[in-house]
Amino acid sequence: MIIIHKARFLTEYLAKQRNKGLSIGFVPTMGALHGAHISLVNQSAKECDITVCSIFVNPTQFNDPSDYNKYPVTLESDIRMLAASQASVLYVPTASEVYTDGTSALEHYDLGYLDALLEGKFRPGHFQGVCQVMSRLLKTVDPEKLFMGQKDYQQCMVIKWLLTQLHLKALLVTCPTVRESDGLAMSSRNMRLNAEQRGRAPLIFRVLTGMKNRLAPGKLGDLKQEAIDELNNGGFDVEYVEIANATTLQPCSDWDGREPLVALTAAYLGEVRLIDNMLLNN
Numbered sequence: 001m002i003i004i005h006k007a008r009f010l011t012e013y014l015a016k017q018r019n020k021g022l023s024i025g026f027v028p029t030m031g032a033l034h035g036a037h038i039s040l041v042n043q044s045a046k047e048c049d050i051t052v053c054s055i056f057v058n059p060t061q062f063n064d065p066s067d068y069n070k071y072p073v074t075l076e077s078d079i080r081m082l083a084a085s086q087a088s089v090l091y092v093p094t095a096s097e098v099y100t101d102g103t104s105a106l107e108h109y110d111l112g113y114l115d116a117l118l119e120g121k122f123r124p125g126h127f128q129g130v131c132q133v134m135s136r137l138l139k140t141v142d143p144e145k146l147f148m149g150q151k152d153y154q155q156c157m158v159i160k161w162l163l164t165q166l167h168l169k170a171l172l173v174t175c176p177t178v179r180e181s182d183g184l185a186m187s188s189r190n191m192r193l194n195a196e197q198r199g200r201a202p203l204i205f206r207v208l209t210g211m212k213n214r215l216a217p218g219k220l221g222d223l224k225q226e227a228i229d230e231l232n233n234g235g236f237d238v239e240y241v242e243i244a245n246a247t248t249l250q251p252c253s254d255w256d257g258r259e260p261l262v263a264l265t266a267a268y269l270g271e272v273r274l275i276d277n278m279l280l281n282n
């Protein structure tokens, strides 16, 4: 694995690989790597000749400055994990390398309702930041395939929209959520949980599984409210639990028994904000 810090060097290196007829897969991350990141890398290596993984904690996607300041940085162990994986290139840019003109007057993306509900509603500006960084990274890497996790369900929808808007060739491959053995979705934020909170955290998975098992045609209000109550009673501070159309993400309150549904939640354990989701009828 080679490590590159400069966009220009990465573009030059990848142009050479492309000229040899090799395909490029891209796994963007914010570091503090865990098994789920590595599973994306390995999926890319299965489908593409060259796998580029990036590590960049993007300041523009944090609506909460303390969340940004506390975001774990573990570059040395990240490099060790990636070196033992099937990654070909690690790209670690600085902020000025990504945002060459600074971050004070960045472009706006018209994401419509995707920016106004769930993560868009509770993290104002978050998806603007995601689009701002991804448009730049994608321009630098110009991959054939982009590998992202279902764990960030709404983000995948935003990125699909972005790829179309920017007329980029990259195909988005949405990889399944990777979980710990007790069901907790792997996340860089999990390392900020104390032992007591870590013990409580898998309740999210059990609640989502319970929703999936109890889903029945008709009104969905009770199913949602029960999930909120179970999480709040289990020590969480729930921001939202929603049941939505799995394709459009429009909330669904009355299910016809056929519409594809996804349950999504964001909830705090102490200061740590966890998100998760589950397809309910696939």
Ligand code: AMP
Pocket: 028, 029, 030, 031, 036, 037, 040, 147, 148, 149, 150, 151, 152, 175, 176, 177, 178, 179, 185, 186, 187, 188
């Ligand atoms: P992050 O470093 O948290 O920005 O995540 C980088 C990529 O890894 C994103 O595409 C995430 O959706 C994906 N990812 C993070 N956690 C998981 C997980 N538990 N399962 C699958 N993908 C994940």
